[in-house]
Amino acid sequence: MTANKVTPLNPLREPEVEAPVPEAVAAGRPVLQVDGVNKIYGNGTVALKGADLTIKQGEFVSLLGPSGCGKSTLLRIMAGLGEVTTGTVKWWEQDYGVVGSKGRKLAFVFQNATLMPWARVRKNIRLPLDLDRAGNAPEVEKKIDDALDMVGLKGFDESFPRELSGGMQMRASIARAMVTEPDLLLMDEPFGALDEMTRNKLNDDVLKLWKEKGWTIVFVTHSVYEAVYLSSRVVVMAARPGRIVDDIEIEEPYPRSPDFRVSTEFAGYCRQVSQALERASAMGERKEGKDS
Amino acid sequence: MKTPLIQNERFVQVAAPLLVGVLVLLMWQLTVVAFEVPKYIVPSPVDIGRSLVSDFSSLFNALMMTLKVTFLAFAISVVLGVAASLLFVQSKWIEISLFPYAVLMQVTPIVAIAPLIIIWVNDTTWALTICAVIVAIFPIISNTTLGLRSVDPNLLSMFRMYRTSRWQELVRLRIPSALPYFFGGLRISSGLALIGAVVAEFVAGTGGAKAGLAYMILQSGYNLQIPKMFAALILITVTGILLFGLMVWMSDRALRNWHESALKVEH
Numbered sequence: 384m385t386a387n388k389v390t391p392l393n394p395l396r397e398p399e400v401e402a403p404v405p406e407a408v409a410a411g412r413p414v415l416q417v418d419g420v421n422k423i424y425g426n427g428t429v430a431l432k433g434a435d436l437t438i439k440q441g442e443f444v445s446l447l448g449p450s451g452c453g454k455s456t457l458l459r460i461m462a463g464l465g466e467v468t469t470g471t472v473k474w475w476e477q478d479y480g481v482v483g484s485k486g487r488k489l490a491f492v493f494q495n496a497t498l499m500p501w502a503r504v505r506k507n508i509r510l511p512l513d514l515d516r517a518g519n520a521p522e523v524e525k526k527i528d529d530a531l532d533m534v535g536l537k538g539f540d541e542s543f544p545r546e547l548s549g550g551m552q553m554r555a556s557i558a559r560a561m562v563t564e565p566d567l568l569l570m571d572e573p574f575g576a577l578d579e580m581t582r583n584k585l586n587d588d589v590l591k592l593w594k595e596k597g598w599t600i601v602f603v604t605h606s607v608y609e610a611v612y613l614s615s616r617v618v619v620m621a622a623r624p625g626r627i628v629d630d631i632e633i634e635e636p637y638p639r640s641p642d643f644r645v646s647t648e649f650a651g652y653c654r655q656v657s658q659a660l661e662r663a664s665a666m667g668e669r670k671e672g673k674d675s
Numbered sequence: 676m677k678t679p680l681i682q683n684e685r686f687v688q689v690a691a692p693l694l695v696g697v698l699v700l701l702m703w704q705l706t707v708v709a710f711e712v713p714k715y716i717v718p719s720p721v722d723i724g725r726s727l728v729s730d731f732s733s734l735f736n737a738l739m740m741t742l743k744v745t746f747l748a749f750a751i752s753v754v755l756g757v758a759a760s761l762l763f764v765q766s767k768w769i770e771i772s773l774f775p776y777a778v779l780m781q782v783t784p785i786v787a788i789a790p791l792i793i794i795w796v797n798d799t800t801w802a803l804t805i806c807a808v809i810v811a812i813f814p815i816i817s818n819t820t821l822g823l824r825s826v827d828p829n830l831l832s833m834f835r836m837y838r839t840s841r842w843q844e845l846v847r848l849r850i851p852s853a854l855p856y857f858f859g860g861l862r863i864s865s866g867l868a869l870i871g872a873v874v875a876e877f878v879a880g881t882g883g884a885k886a887g888l889a890y891m892i893l894q895s896g897y898n899l900q901i902p903k904m905f906a907a908l909i910l911i912t913v914t915g916i917l918l919f920g921l922m923v924w925m926s927d928r929a930l931r932n933w934h935e936s937a938l939k940v941e942h
Contacts, residue, residue: 464832491836497829500933501851513847514837543932 411439413476414567414599415461420470422456422625429624430456434470436618436627438567438601443593445610445617446603447656449664453625454603458569461601462491475566490560492570496552498544504555505531505540511563530558533592550581557589561596570602574609586613587641594638607660611652612644619656621663628666629659718902723909726902734891734903738910741872741887744800745914748807749868753861755808756815763816764823764849765841774820781813785871789878799881806878807871814863822856823849855934858926865918873911 415438422431431453438444438461446454459465460472463479472479474487490511498507509517509527517523531537534554544552553573560568570589574582590613593600604610610617611633619629633652635643643649680686700720706712707719714722727734759777763770789806796802826848834844876889886894888907895904930937 459832462832462836464836485838489836491833493829493833495829497827497833499830499848499851501854510833510847511837514834514839514843545933545938 411441413437414440414474415601416471416473416476417457417461418471418473420457420460420472421468422453422460422465423468431460432624432626434625434627438599440566440599441597443590443600443602443613443615445614446601446620447605447607447610447617447660448620448625449622449660451625452620452622452663454620455571456625457620458571458601458603461567462489462569463487464491488563488566490563490565490568492553492556492560492568492573494572494575496544496549496556498552498555498559500544502543503540504536504542504544504547507544507555508540508559508562510559515563526562527558530561533561534558534588548581549577550585553577553585554588557592561592566599568598568600570600572603572605575605582609583641583644589613590637590639607653607656608644611649611656612639617656617659619659619663621666628663631656631659715899715901718905722902723905726900726906727909730903730906734888734906734910737886737888737891737907738914740885741869741876741889741911742914744803744807744872744876744887745869745918747800747804748811748871749865751804751808752811752815752864752868756812756860756864757819757857759812759816760819760823760853761845763820764845770820777813777816780809783809785810785874786878789875792875793879799879799885803872803875803879803881803887806875807868810871810874811864811868814867815857815860818856818860818863819853822853825856826852855926855930855936858922858929861926862919862922865922866915869911869915869918 417434417436420431420434421429423429434453434457436444436457446457448454456465460467474482477486479487498504499510502510505527508530509523512523512526527540528537531540534557536551536554536558539547539551539555544555547555556573574585577585586609589600592598602610602613614633615637617629617631617633618627619631620626621628631652635648635652680690704719704721707717718726759773763774785806788809792805793799793802796805823845830848831844834848839847872887873889876887877893880893881887881890888911891907892904895901895907927937
């Protein structure tokens with residue numbers, strides 16, 4: 384089992400640099416395909432217009448865009464939490480509706496940690512397993528222990544969420560996603576509310592987990608730097624109506640260390656993505672100007 | 676180092692109101708004695724104390740009767756109130772159809788319908804209990820319903836993503852989320868159950884073996900036994916305070932690990 388081989392995260396240690404790129408990236412089978420998806424709310428607001436996006440196995444894709452560009456809407460559609468008005472969503476090349484929610488191995492990490500305040504950390508982390516009636520088998524307990532260990536929360540399993548810092552709560556939230564061993568991990572601005580130090584640390588930790596577990600991640604963010612640092616691809620979206628306007632490959636090899644943050648390549652990618660984002664924002668504003 | 680008692684927050688919390696109480700009683704006693712106010716107008720605290728001792732057996736029986744109605748009504752309110760809330764959150768239609776009637780019960784003055792209930796229900800204890808339930812049930816229904824609906828929308832999304840049954844959603848998510856609201860309802864409702872019991876008894880005017888504290892007050896008033904009237908009044912008040920204290924304690928026990936209302940902030 385891969386979980387036994389991975390090394391636990393040590394918050395004081397720099398990320399390792401020697402590990403190879405996961406095989407999954409090379410495999411690249413589409414986990415999720417969004418084809419011509421439109422989402423129009425009851426009040427007529429067009430949240431998404433003609434969204435096409437394919438997420439391949441092992442990719443780390445960031446969705447970046449101004450407020451109201453529909454990135455969270457798109458993510459929720461990917462999670463099966465919202466209906467599409469028109470268009471199709473495919474899961475492992477099969478129609479989403481046909482696969483049904485039972486057939487999809489998905490996990491979602493929300494903007495805030497979304498833990499149950501009345502339950503201890505361990506109980507929070509095992510929630511998806513409890514809901515799936517996984518029972519109390521030793522392997523279930525081991526899975527939870529491994530997850531706690533990997534996010535650096537060993538020894539905090541009997542704490543209540545309020546006893547943890549914001550960063551630790553987010554780690555618990557990631558551990559909860561981890562125990563389900565998802566084929567696709569969707570993260571909706573998970574570190575937006577954290578201070579920069581914690582955010583950078585968690586970015587490294589997520590990269591490390593992604594690499595070691597061979598995860599596929601779609602990550603919504605407001606931050607150009609975060610998107611460039613983490614992603615293999617940055618998808619830029621524009622607002623009014625929400626749509627995908629750019630898809631930028633970040634060809635920097637993994638693993639990426641904090642040195643990448645100060646490299647000229649990083650600055651170059653950030654400039655490229657920022658320009659794309661500016662163009663996207665200008666499109667939204669022009670449209671707004673025309674509307675009014 | 677031993678801190679002086681005056682700096683001990685717990686001590687001050689108990690001692691300060693107690694001191695005010697003692698001072699007020701002292702002033703009361705002195706005023707009544709100094710102006711020679713007759714006992715049948717304003718009895719002194721000492722007179723009331725004497726009455727508490729001398730009329731103890733009749734007062735105690737009355738207290739037990741009132742407590743019986745209060746607790747019965749409170750228990751029934753909790754059970755029916757929670758059941759109604761659970762029903763309401765099952766469907767918006769059920770809530771829309773039934774909630775106005777819960778409000779109707781709340782806004783109808785109990786003194787206006789108590790005579791009817793006393794005519795319809797033969798057994799006095801049950802008649803009084805029904806009146807008290809009508810007064811006490813509403814805060815439980817409204818608070819618990821609000822609590823069952825006040826669920827973190829992201830947590831709800833997550834539960835839905837993991838294909839949870841309605842039952843699991845209720846037990847694992849809605850009920851724990853509703854607890855703080857439910858306990859808030861209990862605090863209000865416990866006091867109302869006592870008020871309901873006393874008011875209903877005033878209307879019913881039940882005497883004899885089934886007389887409660889309200890009847891004691893009425894009867895003492897007719898007989899100008901004002902110290903006894905005050906003694907009964909004190910028993911009602913003390914019961915109310917103890918009930919409230921019990922609810923606060925229970926709420927604190929249940930929520931102290933996680934809910935903001937029960938957290939002790941350290942400075």
